[in-house]
Amino acid sequence: MTPDLLQAFEKCKSSLSQATLLAHPKHTAALAIVTDASEAAIGAVLQQQKGEDWEPLAFYSHKLNTAQRKYSPYDRELLAIYEAIKYFRHMVEARNFCIFTDHKPLTHAFSLSKEKCSPRQFRYLDYISQFTTDLRYIPGPENVVADALSRIEEVSYTIDYETLARLQENDSELQGLLLHGSALKLEKRKWTETLPLVLLGMRSSWKEDLQSSPAELVYGETLRLPGQFLSTDDSFTTADITQYASRLQSHMAKLRPRPTSWHSSSTSPFYIPRDLSTSSHVFLRQDHVRGSLQPPYAGPYKVIERQPKFFTLDVKGKTVSVSIDRLKPAYTEKEDPNLTIEQPTSQPTIARTAERQTRSGRKVRFPDFYRP
Incomplete structure (x- = not known):
């Protein structure tokens, strides 16, 4: 290994070890949400305080649509707080926390009257007030994480693919592997066709420290490998793929759908009257x-x-x-065609009792309960 390769490896290892890691939540630690908004996206970070430092718990970034990009800076910053609370609701609900923003007018949002707010602003503030009303100002240079999340489109890749291709062509070790071959079977082909075999080889590789392969740890048994992994002959070929395809097509053509059945031992699977x-x-x-x-x-x-x-x-x-x-x-009565129903010719008359006049001059009728 050359000194340049060793230096690059140590640099990668140092970068991975110093990368930002999410902390484990503590129910006794103070929480805070830091938000920021740009003209294209919004970003936020949920963090907890450990001593004098803040540890990140989760990140959030969201791209603005066409209508949201036309908002004023005040409305975009308010939208960032609103969306961040909705995203972190499962972690901040029923907890005391504060919100940091680099837009200072937002710190006075809850002291304004309803008449000075638009319906959208009032709706956002109403939802935010259900969780917290503690809005604090943080200077822009100190709002590093949320500012980077809201301007993710400005992060550009510095890889020069033309230079990378030229270095690969001038690399003697790589050209030797391409020319003479190796155990890795390095060939110029589409990576999408080679990736399944590479993953299969990694899952089936023997681990000396574990005394097993990753497939045995997951499935409890080894995987059946194709002959390309075990053959030492470069001219190894599989069976005629054309014949296999024709046999498979003829077999599938003979398949016919089976008629449906009750899937029960008895003739009637449920009670039928x-x-x-x-x-x-x-x-x-x-x-x-x-x-x-x-x-x-x-x-x-x-x-x-x-x-x-x-x-x-x-x-x-x-x-x-x-x-x-x-x-x-439904059981209904059968109608008899020979049966005739006699209709009454006239309605029976009910005798009315005679009216009587009382001593005060009122006319009354007394019911006749004993009418035969």
Whole structure:
């Protein structure tokens, strides 16, 4: 390994070890949300205080839409606080916390009257006040994390791909691997076609310290590997793919869907009334939420057609297919064509009692309870 490679490796290792890590939440620590907004995005960080320092618990960044980009700086900063509380609600609810913003006019937002706020501002402030009203000012140079999250579009990559390609062409070690080959089977091909085999090899590799492979730790058994991993011959080829594809196509063409069945040992999977197959009318069970004193069944409805699993009914002039588990037979009286009902020729008359006049001159009628 050359000194340059060793120096680059040590630099990468130092950068990874010093990267920002999320802290474990403590219920006794003080919480704070730091927000910031730009013309394109908003950002926020939830942090807890440990001694004199602040530890990050979670980050949040959101890109503004076309309408939100037209907001004033005051409204964008207020939107950042509103969205941050909505995002961190599960962590700040029922907790005392403060909000830091680099937009100083927001610190006086809760002291303004309702008439000086727009409906949107009043709605945002109403939601924020349900959690906290402690808005504090933080200078812009000190608002580093939230400011970076709200201006994520300004972060640009410094990789020069042309220089990288030129260095790869001039690298003697890489050219030697491409020319003579290695155990890694380094070839010029699409990485999307090679990635599954690389991942399979990593999952099946033997770990000396664990005395097992990652696949054994996850699945409890080893994976079946293709012959390319075990063959030492470069000319190793698999079976004719064309013949395999033709055999697979012929096998799939012979498959036919099987008819549906009841999937039960008995002929009837559930209780079916005996007279359901012969009754001309049926009652229909109402499966929706019923009100008080509402009957569970509606009908009777006339049966138009019978199928093994459903009946076709005439429900209020409409043809409806209903499963038989919602039906029960309706027993109606058969009309006798020879039976005649005599209609009364006249209404019976009820004798009225005679009116009587009292001594005060009022006319009254006394009921005759003992009328024969």
